[in-house]
Amino acid sequence: VVAFPWVCLTCSSVHCGRYVNGHAKKHYEDAQIPMTNHKKTEKQEKVQHTVCMDCSSYSTYCYRCDDFVVNDTKLGLVQKVREHLQNLENSAFTSDRHRKRKLLENSSLNSKLLKVNGSTIALCATGLRNLGNTCFMNAILQSLSNIQQFCCYFKELPAVELRNGKTAGRRTYHTRSQGDNNVSLVEEFRKTLCALWQGSQTAFSPESLFYVVWKIMPNFRGYQQQDAHEFMRYLLDHLHLELQGGFNGVSRSVILQENSGLSASNKCCINGASTVVTAIFGGILQNEVNCLICGTESRKFDPFLDLSLDIPSQFRNKRTKNQENGPMCTLRDCLRSFTDLEELDETELYMCHKCKKKQKSTKKFWIQKLPKVLCLHLKRFHWTAYLRNKVDTYVEFPLRGLDMKCYLLEPENSGPESCLYDLAAVVVHHGSGVGSGHYTAYATHEGRWFHFNDSTVTLTDEETVVKAKAYILFYVERQAKSGSDKL
Secondary structure (H helix, E strand, C coil): CCCEEEECCCCCCCECCCHHHHHHHHHHHCCCCHHCCCCCCCHHHHHHHCCCECCCCCEEEEECCCCCEEECCCCHHHHHHHHHHHHHHHHHHHHCCCCCHHHHHHHHHHEEEECCEEEEEECCCEEEEECCCCCCHHHHHHHCCCCCCCHHHHHCCCCCCCCCHHHHCCCCCHHHHHHHHHHHHHHHHHHHHHHCCCCCCCCCCCCCCCHHHHHHHHCCCCCCCHHHHHHHHHHHHHHHHHCCCEECCCCHHHHHHHCCCCHHHHHHCCCCCCCCHHHHEEEEEEEEEEEECCCCEEEEEEECCCCEEEHHHHHCCCEEEEEEEECCCHHHHHHHHHHHEEEHHHHCCEEEEECEEEEEEEEEEEEEECCEEEEEECCEEEECCEEEEEEECCCCCCCCCCEEEHHHHCHHCCCCCCCCEECCCCCCCEECCCCCCCEEEEEEECEEEEEEEECCEEEEEEEHHHHEEEEEEEEEEECCCCCCCCC
């Protein structure tokens, strides 16, 4: 367990942790001793709120409230302590920390040198620190950072300086109740992507991004485990919405054209104008519904950023050692189940405009337009009675040459290579429940596969990747012709 220095704001002594030797706790207990005059003054009442401060993050903890607090005295004494600690860090310890940081970076760089085909290369991948069950976020961020066209767009955006004046250049400290609305998801996402793949550090702490996520996505507040797919959808949706606004007086649509090289024909509009999110992840489904009574056909087009695929029920039963191995589930089985003709059950009766009432009907999906990056979500979590169970079935998926032509509405209008996809990243959920377990990601970068496990990044091989029980798969449209096996 790593202990960080805490300063007691009652007597100014410093300890490695909030509870060392019961120091601050004793201050709190002494403050509870009944006064002889049986009447506590306002000042004595305030003494009961015994507090200490984390010297690393400048967060303030109250032993009476048993929680982190943001309240200050009328004279702003807590803020003065923060500023004093910040000044100490920026002056007396700057040179010493700079020297230690250089030594750490050099040793880290040496430990990240690999031998590949007889030559030495640098392992420049950077991990993401876990801030408290934030592996769901880290796995998605690492996956997106390895989708080159998407990542490069954000890294090339001009920086926005949100802080100015007295707080410029200082470390930010945030608590769950701090009321700061001046936040930008795009900016913090850009900073996080820029910090990855530089090779200057072994792990980056995405605190500022996580703070913005808390502010604009209330569903993800707290430190409980969250669903990685749900987070990805919220993240992409909010990036898309924010990108539709202006950027330092420049229209983001102009930046989209200049930086991403995406033509209008490649864009897919979802909830407003097109952005890099819809230009890269956006596809279009055609939903066909046929009335079984009169034969009336209804068609509608639905934009999508990802496809959620059921694992067919015949593959969901767990195999035991005493059972014979049945057929293996493949990604093609999941795609076929998604696009095959399906008769809707009694709870999904279709309102037929010709019959003027709800009737039995069939439904079928076609892909009208494929995206540049095809994101496939395997629905591993299902509600059964009052429990949400996990489908732990292994689904075989290809690393190269996923052929989507047979799922297209008009395959004859597509080019020979335009329907082939190669895997860029895969997110894996380890464990039995959606509210527990752990997320990691595999991703390919410059021809090599890496395993991203929060702060730890390791080089891996294709054999390990294909054995993973995938939860989310990111496939990138193939650009150049190359021989490979098709799905």
